[in-house]
Amino acid sequence: MEIKTYKSSFDYSYTLGAFPTIELLRHQKDKVIKVLIHSTFTNQNVLDEIYNLIPNNLIEYNDKLINKLSDKENVYIVGIFKKYTSKLNPTEDHILMDNPSNMGNVGTIMRSSLGFEIKNFGITKPGVDYFNPKVIRASMGAIFSLNIETFDSIDDYSNKYNKHTQYKFMLKAKKSLRECSFDKDLVTLVFGNEATGIADKYLDDNALIIRHSNNIDSLNVTNAVSIALYEYHEKRSK
Amino acid sequence: MEIKTYKSSFDYSYTLGAFPTIELLRHQKDKVIKVLIHSTFTNQNVLDEIYNLIPNNLIEYNDKLINKLSDKENVYIVGIFKKYTSKLNPTEDHILMDNPSNMGNVGTIMRSSLGFEIKNFGITKPGVDYFNPKVIRASMGAIFSLNIETFDSIDDYSNKYNKHTQYKFMLKAKKSLRECSFDKDLVTLVFGNEATGIADKYLDDNALIIRHSNNIDSLNVTNAVSIALYEYHEKRSK
Known part of the structure; x- marks a missing residue:
């Protein structure tokens, strides 16, 4: 070959x-x-x-x-x-990236996700080609320890994994990450596209925001995801 | 011209x-x-x-x-x-990056630092040229809201700003970030070079580690700094 x-x-x-x-x-x-x-x-x-x-x-x-x-x-x-396909484990927690567009970001987030013990990584389409060597490199190989599954949309994911409580990270959310106890049986952290975020129609009472000063518009997406994973891990691993 | x-x-x-x-x-x-x-x-x-x-x-x-x-x-x-020079404000909290080598990282960290309300940004030499357009772009202009000062070394910084309690982020630290109350009058968060970290001789009782699973060696440096800044901000802004 x-x-x-x-x-x-x-x-x-x-x-x-x-x-x-x-x-x-x-x-x-x-x-x-x-x-x-x-x-x-x-x-x-x-x-x-x-x-x-x-x-x-x-x-x-x-x-x-x-x-x-x-x-x-x-x-x-x-x-x-x-290349191979895998399915998310329905009895474990998940992370879901809604149509992520930057390969370096996705790889870096995979590494944080594994570090903070979420091994099930959903991606909605079109999203990046997660087996691109640039993603693999940015993940430092973390990709090979994750279950990765792609979905047509957030709704498609929600239909397939309807026992998970979704925490969507949105700038319009009322509740801060720090207030969230992550005390549900099964948890999914959901993050929007780098440029557009998660569509407003998904805003619900579980939506979360990471509190920061208004000196900046928003945090870099990989940093925001890592902060959320850190907080999740501190609370879930107790 | x-x-x-x-x-x-x-x-x-x-x-x-x-x-x-x-x-x-x-x-x-x-x-x-x-x-x-x-x-x-x-x-x-x-x-x-x-x-x-x-x-x-x-x-x-x-x-x-x-x-x-x-x-x-x-x-x-x-x-x-x-180009202009500035000094750190001695009555406010600081961040100190020990010889950072990646321009995109430094810019991204500047943005997080401003977002979590640390406006005084120290860099030890050689470090990056912080006015390089790549740093400015990664900072999304946050650089223009920061006081930035360079130092010959961590010791040089410590001599000039000896009233600050330094929290050094080191993989060999015993205390976890989550346990730290950040209750001192003046605080400095100190981060090592991307490849080498902070030299072992600086390890002290205030040194901090961000707890994560041993599935990964370490977190990406900009993610680690953002997590530290987030935890700092949540505790200091109370």
């Missing part, structure tokens, strides 16, 4: 760099097509872990292909894997 | 885009050298505000110069200003 520079239509994608590649091998080993190692790479710990995790016949030294896929960046390890 | 593409040695810098330019005019009007407007720009509210805020003779329609400075991005308003 010939490996080409990523397009969203491909049925495979790849990790760029040792860190996300190791996460791929640890958590989605059976999806691995091939691991590429650059001939100048000498970190023995990383090499040992790669050789321990997957069969030798999946490991290839191929400087030319690494250079092609990594587009001038300093990358010495690449993991090529078959 | 001939305006060139930014270099850190220049005694001027510039804002790219309407939003940060308006912030410049609102908060640092006397530093403005010139505002450039693109001939295709037609947002009347923005034009009115610009003409209200600064004298007409500082306003120039110059598509060619805008294109040169903005490097292919869609920019229609540019504000050129004389």
